[in-house]
Amino acid sequence: xRQAKQVSTEKLLRAAIDLISERGYNxxxxxxxxxxxxxxxxxxxxxFGSKQKLLETALERFQYAEEMRILFSEQxxxxxxxxxxxxxxxxxxxxxxxxxLIQIALKDEVNIPGFKERRLKHPRQLLTLLTDYxxxxxxxxxxxxxxxxxxxxxxxxxxxxxFINDLEAGNNYPGISLEQFIQENVxxxxxxxxxxx
Numbered sequence: 448x449r450q451a452k453q454v455s456t457e458k459l460l461r462a463a464i465d466l467i468s469e470r471g472y473n474x475x476x477x478x479x480x481x482x483x484x485x486x487x488x489x490x491x492x493x494x495f496g497s498k499q500k501l502l503e504t505a506l507e508r509f510q511y512a513e514e515m516r517i518l519f520s521e522q523x524x525x526x527x528x529x530x531x532x533x534x535x536x537x538x539x540x541x542x543x544x545x546x547x548l549i550q551i552a553l554k555d556e557v558n559i560p561g562f563k564e565r566r567l568k569h570p571r572q573l574l575t576l577l578t579d580y581x582x583x584x585x586x587x588x589x590x591x592x593x594x595x596x597x598x599x600x601x602x603x604x605x606x607x608x609x610f611i612n613d614l615e616a617g618n619n620y621p622g623i624s625l626e627q628f629i630q631e632n633v634x635x636x637x638x639x640x641x642x643x644x
Contacts, residue, residue: 456494458484460505467502468547472555477501499559505548506565511541512572519576527590527640530580531633535606538573539625542610549614570607574599581640590640598640605632 462483466475477498481488495501518537523530542549552566577599585592592598609628612620 455484455486455490456504458486459491459494459501460508463498463501464505464547464551467555468550472498472502472551472559502551502559503562503565506552506562511538511545512569514541515573515576519580523580525584525587525589527584528633528637531602531636532629534577535629535633538606539610539629546614549610553614570603573603577603584640588642591642592640598636602632602636 459480463475463480466480466483475498477491478488480498480501481491484491491501495504515534515537518534522533552562555562574596578596581590581592581595581598584590585595609625609632613625
């Protein structure tokens with residue numbers, strides 16, 4: 448029974464993300480979402496209560512705050528270049544996996560009460576993780592960083608900008624791959640924060 452509920456929930460979340468990313472929040476009904484998931488509208492209401500709650504659940508489930516928290520606590524090696532490459536690659540993997548949800552947020556968050564605040568929870572958590580990381584690296588003498596929050600914000604915004612560039616337009620800059628950007632961006636940060644720079 449529990450497994451059936453999980454399958455139903457997953458189908459509804461995916462159907463909602465697919466349809467709303469294509470047609471907008473106000474362009475899709477709960478009945479259409481249920482049909483796309485091969486479930487009844489009653490099942491949707493039983494699991495979520497409303498279209499808004501369904502979308503809020505999708506945002507919580509598929510955004511990156513928890514995955515990044517685990518990465519910072521379990522996968523970093525306290526070497527700046529290696530860690531920033533790990534963080535960047537994971538960030539882009541997650542953002543590209545969840546690109547339809549990001550498109551919904553960019554197009555429709557004004558139509559959904561409280562959605563923006565929920566969406567911002569994830570980048571704010573990432574900024575806290577980056578700030579703590581740069582602070583600790585500075586305390587260890589591995590970097591020179593006078594403002595860890597601004598360094599974290601700068602790093603995060605560079606990643607976000609690269610993702611947004613690719614989100615709608617595709618290949619705006621032929622000859623520049625995401626991996627090239629990640630490597631060069633990390634090198635710039637490593638050089639600028641090196642203790643002997």
